[in-house]
Amino acid sequence: MLKYRQNKYDPVAADAAIVKGEKFRITILTPSLVRLEYSESGIFMDEPTQVVLNRSFDPPAFITAERNGFLFIETDSMLIKYDKKAFTPYGLSIRAKETGSLWHFGCENNDYEVMNNLGGTARTLDSVDGETEIGTGLLSRLGWSVLDDSSSLVIKEDGSVAMREQAEMDYYFFAHGHRYLDCIRDFYKLTGETPLLPRFALGNWWSRYHRYTQEEYQELITRMEEEKVPMSVAVIDMDWHLVDDVPARYGSGWTGYTWNKKFFPDHVGFLKWLHEHGLKTSLNIHPADGVRGFEDCYEDFARAMGMDPVKEDDIEFDMSDPLFTENYFKYINHKMEEEGVDFQWIDWQQGTVSRMEGLDPLWLLNHYYFLDAIRNGERNIIFSRYFGPGSHRYPIGFSGDTHVTWESLDFQPYFTVRASNVGYSWWSHDIGGHTFGYRDDELEMRWYQFGMMSPILRLHSCDMEFLGKEPWKYPEPVCSAMKEVLRLRARMVPYLYSMNYLTYKEGMPIVTPLYFEEPERSEAYDVRNEYYFGTELLACPITVKADSVTLTAPFSAWIPKGAFYDLTSGIRYRGGRRAVLSRPLTEYALFIKEGGILPLDMDDCPKGDLPLPVGLEIVIGGGKDGSFTLYEDDGLKAEPAEEDMARTLISYDHVKGRIVVAAAEGDRSALPAKRDYTFRIYGVTPASKILSVSGTDDLTSSYDSQKHILTISVKGADTSSDLEIICKDMADADNDLFGALYTAIERMQAPFYFKQQLLGILKEKGTDPIVLSEFAALPDMKPEIMRVLSEIILA
Structure with a gap:
């Protein structure tokens, strides 16, 4: 029962990666990851633990030297200095080269180091009203972190656990600098991958x-x-x-199986x-109370445990x-x-x-x-x-x-x-x-x-x-x-x-902070609640109440480099800047990046078991080339290889106005033979002509002149062949700022004369940013109104 996946554990490091003394062992796993062990017995543990499963990495290049009683080990990413004794702050230190920051053994618990750590998570939010402590994580602005595995139990060949035979100090030091995703990927390689979820x-x-x-x-x-x-x-x-x-x-009924x-x-x-x-x-x-005499399964369970079921003793x-x-x-x-x-x-x-x-x-x-x-x-x-x-x-x-x-x-x-x-x-x-x-x-x-x-x-x-x-x-x-x-x-x-x-x-978490992409921008660290939702989307969830004047709630955002399209309004936001985003109750702040490709099920209410769709809506952020690989399968194998997946490459060439849905590669057995497609391209002008170069001639199109979204619908495209569409004379479209401003002003709970003043200024002066100075000078202007107007005009 418990042996499944045990053969995936590869806990023994290569000899070429090890520097060993009488009571210490240092294993250079990657240029940025090292295992540090000290054991008074001189015996070291090579079994997998509750945290660490794999240590068989390809040995990286490193050099060693000894000076003044210290051992020095240097890789491309770190310099280790060690006195070859039991670990102490003086005797063991490591410099993370990419940030120049120096770690002394044990200093990761000091206030300064904890303050620079970017945080981890917590066991539970039970009974939490607001915030709770989340503890430390693997990433730090100092460029290093420490994982103490000394107290982990070991995992035996049958999947059971046991105490370590020898006590030892067992630490892993990560020196990835601000290469945060590389750090997480090394962590996954060390501890095991995240399993593939069923659909x-x-x-x-x-x-x-x-x-x-x-x-x-x-x-x-x-x-x-x-x-x-x-x-x-x-x-x-x-x-x-x-x-x-x-x-x-029998006591509480909190535990039960009947x-x-x-x-x-x-x-x-x-x-x-x-x-x-x-x-x-x-x-x-809630299994804590074991199996008790009233359970339907009790008699068989008790006999299997060698107990007399007539006595109805609790099975602990x-x-x-x-x-x-x-x-x-x-x-x-x-x-x-x-x-x-x-x-x-x-x-x-x-x-x-x-x-x-x-x-x-x-x-x-x-x-x-x-x-x-x-x-x-x-x-x-x-x-x-x-x-x-x-x-x-x-x-x-x-x-x-x-x-x-x-x-x-x-x-x-x-x-x-x-x-x-x-x-x-x-x-x-x-x-x-x-x-x-x-x-x-x-x-x-x-x-x-x-x-x-x-x-x-x-x-x-x-x-x-x-x-x-x-x-x-x-x-x-x-x-x-x-x-x-x-x-x-x-x-x-x-x-x-x-x-x-x-x-x-x-090893790409589905939710990632902005500093994964822009680690040297301080603004990327300041936005607590903003994140990338997968590779194509930027999420800014609204978590505060709307004001009573504009009927919108604000979100203080950092818009990363590039440009992003609001999925609800179609407005294009320039990146590399701060912005306050305002949304009414029924709208949310979710953006697709320029060149982003978002595949959706075309069914407006997919069935509960979420079958592979026979129709796909492909949302495309205009302004830049992009590509996306759609992965699909029958959902059966716990650990599918790449060839077990149907892989469909969807690409967009913005300059040429070219969309290609390539023939699916890999195992196509779970795919429908034909699919309908609807392509929705944000931020573009209408095309003078749309051609289906291959795949199907059943093609229609429409255009939303307010949101600047070009929609192209295709019927019955073969999933085993390329589908290519060319949009002739398509160009970038400007935001409809006047329309967005009109909608925002119409919604405002403000005096009619004031709203008319705003509209009059817009009609006379247009939507150039200079108009904001005229808005600000109005005697009845309120900060929340200025917030909404500024966001739209400066988008």
Whole structure:
């Protein structure tokens, strides 16, 4: 059961990479990554640990020398100075060459070093209202970081864990300077890649801590279908099992594995019904109390443990016991799978104490559950909590129960993007907030929008009467806007799945901070909540209330170099500058870069199981050439090679007005034979003529003169052949600033005479930036109005 993937571990470093003394060993893994060990026994550990799996890197070039009792080791990226004794601040130091910063052993815990560290993530947001401490990550403006692996347990050949036979100091030093993505990729190589998620995980999840009956849950899903709200995952919280009906002698019903027949009289039929409606299913479990005498599985489990089931003694939860672990999966998890459960929500809240010294039960649960989930080589996930570096190997992460407040929403984008600094991509938050807080329709709308541009979108709340997240419980226009956000998220799956593959294969987190791309720009560090959402999109989630005059909420952004198109308005924003972005309630700040290519499902409400689309909408940011590789497959293999994926290269030549969808390469067996395409090119003038050079002659086009978007539709293109389209005489288009300003002024809650003044100035003076001085001079001008007008005119 536990052996799957163990052969992928390659923990023994090459001899040529090692510099060794009587009690120390230094392993140069890459020019920027070194392992530092000290052991009084002179015995060193070469097994994989809970964090580190692979040390067999190609040995880099380095030189060694000894002077005045010190050993010096130099690579292209660092200079190590070491006195060959037990590690001390004086005796061990490393200079990171790219930044010139010097590390002394242990100084990473000093205030200055912690201040310059760019942060990591946290185990949970349970009961957090606003911010919480996130700890340190692998990236620092000083150009170095340290990973202490001294206390990690080792992983044995069968996948079980054991204490180290010898105590030793075991550290990894990263000296990547400001090459942040290189650092994360070396970390992945050291600790293991992020698994490829199944396609369903990227759609919309429904979850609520609520005592649903089988009938109620089916009515909910049916209503979702009627309202055209796409859902791909149905999470059933803890009341699926016996809770209040547990006999008093057994204590709390928090842990349970027996279906509550009052709520789910035919749970197998219910799970089958969900599958028929295209949904995968997960059950919430709290395993801390073990298996007790009232459980349906108890008798078989107890006999397998060598216990007398008649006595009804509790079977203690102990994943460090191989016999318990084997029987736990056999009699509980595998039975659930046979009945139709797709994956588990492991909701461990019981701390870090276990029978084995140093073993965090959460780590072992995640490790065993994930190995078991993919034991047959088939792709799957678990849903659990973060335990520290290396957690990326066990996706997906449940961040915990936050409060329903603006402060909590404002923290979640920051929390999500900083997790990339420790290689953790797949956070799932309680979108909309879990408990407490207050009713605020604007807050819920903004949380939905953030969820749409999050790694995982999972709606969740507690059992309070008025906390449901169903869109139809909110008034218009919020209800319709929520539905549109959920539909867009489902339509984004072709893009998200390709990003999912890049995370797995190329070590590219789906959410990355701006300083990954512009590490020498101080502004890239200042924008806490802004991030790249995959390779093509820039996300600026709104997390504050709108003002009462302009009816817009602000976001202080750094627009990176280049140019970006607002996906909702079509406005082109020049990059390399700060800007305050203002958006009304039903609009969000999500941008496609110039030359960016965003593939969407053409279906306006994709089915729950998110099949490969038979029609694609390809959104293109004009102004620059670009290309994008669309990755698709049957979703079955846990670790597909590149040849297992269908790879479709989509390219755009801006000067020539040329779009090419190349014939799919690799395994095309899962692709539809033919596809319809709609291309939407932002920021261009109409083409005088549009030609289909190859692929199909069934072509139509239209043009949005306000947003400057050229739309081209193609029917029945063969996926095994190139599709080429040429747009003749197409050029860059200027923003329709007057139209955008008129819309903003019309929306303003201001005196009519004042609005008329603004319009009159625009009609007389035009939209040149000089007009801002006239606006500013108006006696009734307010800062929030000036903010909105300035953004548009200076775009």
